Amino acid sequence: KAGVTQTPRYLIKTRGQQVTLSCSPISGHRSVSWYQQTPGQGLQFLFEYFSETQRNKGNFPGRFSGRQFSNSRSEMNVSTLELGDSALYLCASSPQGHRDPSLYFGPGTRLLVL
Amino acid sequence: DQQVKQNSPSLSVQEGRISILNCDYTNSMFDYFLWYKKYPAEGPTFLISISSIKDKNEDGRFTVFLNKSAKHLSLHIVPSQPGDSAVYFCAASAPLNRDDKIIFGKGTRLHILP
Numbered sequence: 001k002a003g004v005t006q007t008p009r010y011l012i013k014t015r016g017q018q019v020t021l022s023c024s025p026i027s028g029h030r031s032v033s034w035y036q037q038t039p040g041q042g043l044q045f046l047f048e049y050f051s052e053t054q055r056n057k058g059n060f061p062g063r064f065s066g067r068q069f070s071n072s073r074s075e076m077n078v079s080t081l082e083l084g085d086s087a088l089y090l091c092a093s094s095p096q097g098h099r100d101p102s103l104y105f106g107p108g109t110r111l112l113v114l
Numbered sequence: 115d116q117q118v119k120q121n122s123p124s125l126s127v128q129e130g131r132i133s134i135l136n137c138d139y140t141n142s143m144f145d146y147f148l149w150y151k152k153y154p155a156e157g158p159t160f161l162i163s164i165s166s167i168k169d170k171n172e173d174g175r176f177t178v179f180l181n182k183s184a185k186h187l188s189l190h191i192v193p194s195q196p197g198d199s200a201v202y203f204c205a206a207s208a209p210l211n212r213d214d215k216i217i218f219g220k221g222t223r224l225h226i227l228p
Contacts, residue, residue, distance in 0.1 A: 004157070033215075033216075035218070040220075041220065042120075042203065042218050042219055042220030042221050043158070043203055043205075043218035043221075044218070045215045045216060045217065045218075048215065056215045058215065090157050090158070092157070103148075103160055103216070104157075104159075104160075105150075105157025105158045105159065106157050107155065107156055107157050108157055
């Protein structure tokens with residue numbers, strides 16, 4: 001089975017721009033969660049989508065949004081980028097949800113905001 | 115407010131000895147705890163989990179201990195091997211219908227010394 005894939009792997013943007021990250025879950029997995037990893041804050045939960053609906057949301061501003069398509073692929077969008085948005089963005093999929101112990105992470109998209 | 119705390123940013127252990135990684139939590143509603151391991155340039159991978167109804171779970175060289183009264187859990191790796199060098203994240207979640215999302219700690223970087 002192919003693992004979770006994320007594109008692009010690396011991205012450089014400037015302040016004020018917007019960015020869209022993509023995640024393809026493992027085939028058959030219906031839940032996709034997004035996390036932000038920074039050196040100072042560890043892994044912070046952004047949101048979770050299940051069957052095209054946002055099921056959970058973390059404490060991030062509205063500039064961070066996402067969606068899930070009927071094939072379970074998910075996209076995350078960040079508008080009006082700030083320097084502090086520089087981070088590794090990780091996507092994780094699971095059959096049922098993120099309390100499922102089989103939470104599979106992708107390699108991440110490293111975003112640098114200049 | 116950090117609900118899951120890993121107070122040691124890094125830990126160095128001699129190969130063959132025991133590695134003990136610690137994690138404290140503040141939310142008494144957490145009932146499920148997980149450990150993830152992360153190598154550079156890769157997403158975290160699930161290592162081991164424990165439900166709050168247990169105080170110990172063992173899987174090969176890895177054992178997780180849970181002390182609910184102290185709101186503390188630890189991961190023991192015996193014997194430590196070079197391939198164990200990685201960042202380890204402790205995570206916790208509350209039951210469904212109660213803010214069901216996984217909260218991660220900031221991680222502990224484990225160095226296994228030859």
